[in-house]
Amino acid sequence: MKISKSEDGLTYFIKSEGFSYGDFNKAAKVDVWRLVKHFEFSRAMIVRLSLRRDFQIDSGLSFFLSYQTLEISPDFYDRADVSFPWCMKIKISYVGKTSFWFNAATCCQKTGKILAQNFCQAVRVSLASRRPIELPAKGADKYIASTSKNPPQRFTFPQITPRREQSFTYTTKALPSDTDSNIHVNQSVCFRYCHDGASLAALQGNIFSKFSQDFAYYNVKTFSVEYVGEMNAGDDIDVQCWEDDKNQCVLYFIISVRDKVACRCQGEWYTNPDGDILSMKGKLNICLNANL
Structure with missing residues (x-):
């Protein structure tokens, strides 16, 4: 990967010559959470190169995500491959009192066309108290002049959960390999x-x-996650999901630990011209040049 930045130093770019084999699932498509990890890498890069200094992050402070939205274009599913050159660009789009927003996009290197976008809100927190800490004014001022005056809109999560017979719940366990440096x-x-x-x-x-298959075969259009609590290694995780009453292509999720909500999520999937959920395999073109 090659990393560069704009002349004003506020936008960073990552160039890659293709996705890795480990990014792909059984349907030969990039898993959503693998794409999200690539966006996470872009955030980690800008934090390391500038935000850690600008927002004075020391050993007792960190950034926690409180919200993110992922938008994927149909072209992403047609183009993503191990040999597809792509570029990711990221910048700060809004600065508040204790939080700020990242705006990142995955693009085709050759055409510059946006294939996927990620908008997320990060909060400066104390690792000891897990509470928000105000951003330093000097660091915030560096970005405020070039960012929006209003924060991006979040999705509106339904206030009433469905009856048990209208939803599905499964339980899994959070493993040490699921956790990060926070x-x-x-x-x-x-x-x-x-x-x-x-x-x-x-x-x-x-x-x-509308859904009857493994979701590896369906194409996500948008997916939003609101992080309202933490989950730790060893926790039993309950995941409840159900469909929207009016649009059956939209699903809602509640992820909880010991009956306490940790995440609220909403996803929408692409349909075909007949209005049915689009089910397809992707493209995974593995070319090996070797003298055997």
Whole structure:
């Protein structure tokens, strides 16, 4: 990967010559949580190169995500491959009192066309208290002049959960390998929990109107996650999912630990021209040049 930045030093770029084999699932498509991990890498890069200094992050402070939205274009599923050159760009789009927003995009290197976007809110927190800490004014001022005056809009999560017979719940255990340097379950793992829960619901639960297969074969259009609590290694994780009353292509999820909500999530999947959920395999072109 090659890393560079804009002349004003506020936008960073990562160039890659293709996705890795480990990014792909059984349907030969990049798993959503693997794409989210690539976006996480772009955030880690800008934190390391500038935000750690600008926002005065020492050993007692860190950044926690409180929200993120992923948007994927249909072209992403057609183009993503191990030999597809892509570029990721990231910048700060809004600065608040204790939090700020990242705006990142995955693009085609040749055309510059955006294939996927990620918008997320990060909060400066004390690792001891796990509470928000105000951003230093000097560091915030560096970005405020070039960012939006209003924060991006979040999705509106339904206030009422469905009856048990209208939803599906499965329980999994948070493993040490699910956690990150903040000693809690990594943000990307929540996407995997939801994916697995939806797949089990489609295959076993008989509660969805349009979904009946493993979700590896369906194409995510948008997916939003609101992080309201932490999950730790060893926790029993309950994942509840159900479909929207009006749009059966939209699913909702609640991830909880000991009956306490940790995440609220909403996803929408692409349909074909007939309005049915689009089910397809992706492209994984593995070319080997070797003298055997």
